[in-house]
Amino acid sequence: MPDYSFDELLNLIEPIIRKQETNCRKPIPPAIRLLITLRYLASGDLMSSLAMSYRLGKSTVSGIIQETCEAIWETLQHRVLFQPSQQRWKEIADDFSRKWNFPHCIGAIDGKHVVIQAPPYAGSTFYNYKGQHSIVLMAIVSASYEFLMVDIGAQGRHHDGGIFKGSIMGQRFENRQMELPPPCSLPNSNILVPYILVGDAAFQLNEYTLRPYPGNRLNRIREIFNKRLSRARRVVENAFGIMASKWRIYRKPINASLKTIESIVKATVCLHNFLLSTPYYANSINTCQNFVQENATAFENIRSMGSNTHSRLAAQIRDIFAQYFVEVGSVPWQDAYVLNAST
Numbered sequence: 001m002p003d004y005s006f007d008e009l010l011n012l013i014e015p016i017i018r019k020q021e022t023n024c025r026k027p028i029p030p031a032i033r034l035l036i037t038l039r040y041l042a043s044g045d046l047m048s049s050l051a052m053s054y055r056l057g058k059s060t061v062s063g064i065i066q067e068t069c070e071a072i073w074e075t076l077q078h079r080v081l082f083q084p085s086q087q088r089w090k091e092i093a094d095d096f097s098r099k100w101n102f103p104h105c106i107g108a109i110d111g112k113h114v115v116i117q118a119p120p121y122a123g124s125t126f127y128n129y130k131g132q133h134s135i136v137l138m139a140i141v142s143a144s145y146e147f148l149m150v151d152i153g154a155q156g157r158h159h160d161g162g163i164f165k166g167s168i169m170g171q172r173f174e175n176r177q178m179e180l181p182p183p184c185s186l187p188n189s190n191i192l193v194p195y196i197l198v199g200d201a202a203f204q205l206n207e208y209t210l211r212p213y214p215g216n217r218l219n220r221i222r223e224i225f226n227k228r229l230s231r232a233r234r235v236v237e238n239a240f241g242i243m244a245s246k247w248r249i250y251r252k253p254i255n256a257s258l259k260t261i262e263s264i265v266k267a268t269v270c271l272h273n274f275l276l277s278t279p280y281y282a283n284s285i286n287t288c289q290n291f292v293q294e295n296a297t298a299f300e301n302i303r304s305m306g307s308n309t310h311s312r313l314a315a316q317i318r319d320i321f322a323q324y325f326v327e328v329g330s331v332p333w334q335d336a337y338v339l340n341a342s343t
Contacts, residue, residue, distance in 0.1 A: 044248035069267035080273035082148035102232035128156035225322035
């Protein structure tokens with residue numbers, strides 16, 4: 001992390017993490033508290049190792065990390081996470097259209113299992129389909145790898161896109177409380193469609209979420225749609241990959257209390273956005289728009305839905321996009337892709 005970013009972050013959270021001096025002992029300075037926390041998140045070192053390095057008790061280090069992560073979330077969430085408005089949604093959609101050739105897209109959605117050490121007496125509550133204990137990080141990401149909205153803490157046993165539908169942000173989409181712009185025409189056409197999210201097969205096809213056509217033997221129109229959607233959706237995979245490469249706490253199952261783990265995930269999401277434009281992060285963003293591998297033991301994919309019931313209108317919206325992509329909305333590279341994929 002650049003020194004100026006550290007100083008800026010310290011200035012923001014210092015009023016929250018500063019402790020009063022007593023007659024018994026001097027408090028640990030805010031700068032050291034932040035340094036311990038960032039080292040823990042960035043290195044993935046054990047708390048016991050950090051305790052030895054700083055000559056502190058393990059419980060002291062654990063408390064510092066939890067308090068500082070909570071302070072980072074409390075201070076940064078309103079600065080770096082998305083506040084819905086029609087104008088901001090339109091700006092995000094324009095960015096997706098320009099960078100990823102997918103108009104009317106307001107975000108790529110995905111979820112990851114954050115693998116954890118089994119909590120005491122939890123039984124199978126957090127036991128996921130891969131035989132690990134986890135909580136779920138659900139995220140909507142912009143065209144520039146920025147986390148727009150997150151839902152953190154769903155139990156790992158809930159292992160499909162139903163997590164999104166049951167989340168607060170999912171309910172806000174379902175109840176039309178996201179201040180989305182009204183449907184309007186696709187570029188260079190009079191085809192009226194709503195603004196949508198793009199997701200993979202783990203998510204249900206509906207009026208605000210598009211997912212790929214299922215199956216292996218697809219016609220040209222559906223192949224092209226799936227490629228265009230996959231290319232736009234890739235930004236959320238990249239965002240998770242960048243975050244995991246910078247915060248090595250995700251390289252192995254996280255061993256902490258559930259409250260601390262949720263605070264860790266919240267803090268790293270905010271830090272990801274906070275540092276996204278700095279040189280510290282710049283070399284992780286592949287300007288060629290290739291997939292960034294996560295290389296993270298503590299991140300696992302959510303499970304695809306076995307079935308997908310959807311409305312006729314949702315299917316029509318997907319078909320409209322698919323037809324548009326082979327007509328006025330086509331791009332030069334898409335036919336070459338389909339040709340290569342079929343050979």
